[in-house]
Amino acid sequence: MKIAIVTDKTRITYLNGAEGEYEDAQKEKTVKILKEIISKKYNCIDLIFDENIIKNLKKEEVDLVFNNCNGVVGESRISQLPAILESIEMPYTGSKPLGHALAYDKVYTGKILKESGILTPDFKIINSLEEVEDIDMKFPLFIKPSDEGSSRGIYQDSIVKDKPSLYKVVKRSLERYNPPVMVMEYIEGREYTVGVIENGNRVLPIIEIDFSNLPKDLEGINSFEVKHDHVDDLIYHVPANIDEKLEIDMEDASKEAFKALDLKDYARVDLRVNNGKAYIIEINSLPGLQKGYSDLYWMTKEVLGFEELIFSIINSTKKRYNLKNN
Incomplete structure (x- = not known):
């Protein structure tokens, strides 16, 4: 079986500064360790998710994609690769386009x-700075983008304790990330x-x-x-x-x-x-799988082992698609 680890292009163009650089570095390290592990049992390559992805997958005669793509641009970016893979009937690890979209959009997740x-904090959504005046929730509140992950958009001042701070953080978030912004009850x-x-x-x-x-x-x-x-x-x-x-x-x-x-x-x-x-x-x-860093790595250290976690993801995918153990 030939497995392709597919990861994103650089996000620096769309997310300037430390956040974009940090995300790119994480992805590079993750692909390196995933390839090292998967190659122990499968023929493994790595590819970049770009306009040539379908052509490259077919050229390489890939049997299964290990999805490592959060997407680079667009409100539904995390669902883009799974949707493309479904269109060519290519098996892939992780959630379907809808599942990713619902989890990535924190508003729909909350709803x-x-x-x-299921217990989750109360929240309201803000599409424009003018709507901040209508927020009547009890401080402190927690502000975060509705469609980012890995702590992007969450800073130390995201816990706000008064209206001026609320205005400041919501303004920054609206300018930098896709609206709406979530204003949440701080637990x-x-x-x-x-x-x-x-x-x-x-x-x-x-x-x-x-x-x-x-x-x-x-x-x-x-x-x-x-x-x-x-x-x-x-x-x-x-x-x-x-x-x-x-x-x-x-x-x-x-x-x-x-x-x-x-x-x-x-x-x-x-x-x-x-x-x-x-x-x-x-x-x-689509939680991170960086060895020595990600939460899933620490969870598996004593009971499963990181390598076995990676193979359990692949085995789970193969079972869903009824793929042979070759």
């Missing part, structure tokens, strides 16, 4: 979670992340992300500054030291969210716990 009875509490694999049937050990070692002037959130400059200060408790009820609650909520958004193969669910209640704050349908 679906609420309709499904004060401990933060956890859950890895869901095998098409929603298995949950990896829960991680608590401990921010207590950060410099005292930083907020305890996974902001771009923390991921970029202070990642070594984060403490990962694996498995999280939690009681059985909370563990079950978070596992069940994560699997329910996975199914509600019709995700496939693997995903990551982030939660915050306040007064014993677990709120889903983010769902990543």
Whole structure:
């Protein structure tokens, strides 16, 4: 079987500065380790998602694509490669176009979670700066773009405590990212992340992300500054030291969210716990797979192993498509 790892073109043209550079560097490192692992069992190549992707896939006689594309431009960018692959009947890892679109659009994620009875913070959406005046939610609030990931658009000042700060952060977000902007209830509490694999049937050990070692002037959130400059200060408790009820609650909520958004193969669910209640704050349908860095890497370190995680994703995909084990 020939597997092609497909990843994005550079995003620097569309996302200038440190965020774009950081994303490109992450992708490069991820492709390198994925190719090293997958090549142990399969014929593996890597390709760039550009206007020649269909021609190149056919030329290389690829049997399965390992999707490593968040997309570069467009409101539905994370769904672009899966949609193209479906059009040529090419099997690929991860969620379908709809699942990715729903998870990537945080507004629709929030609406679906609420309709499904899954705890998630209250929120309102802002399409223009004039709408900020109508926000009547209780401070502090949390501001984030509706369609970004990997902490892009989330900074230390994304926790806002008054109207002037709200105006400032919403203005910046509207100028830099696609509207709308989400204004969310800020859940004060401990933060956890859950890895869901095998098409929603298995949950990896829960991680608590401990921010207590950060410099005292930083907020305890996974902001771009923390991921970029202070990642070594984060403490990962694996498995999280939690009681059985909370563990079950978070596992069940994560699997329910996975199914509600019709995700496939693997995903990551982030939660915050306040007064014993677990709120889903983010769902990543294409979580990072950078060895030594990504949350999924730390989850698998003791119970599965990172290499086996990669092969479990491939095996899950092969099972969905009824592909032979060749």
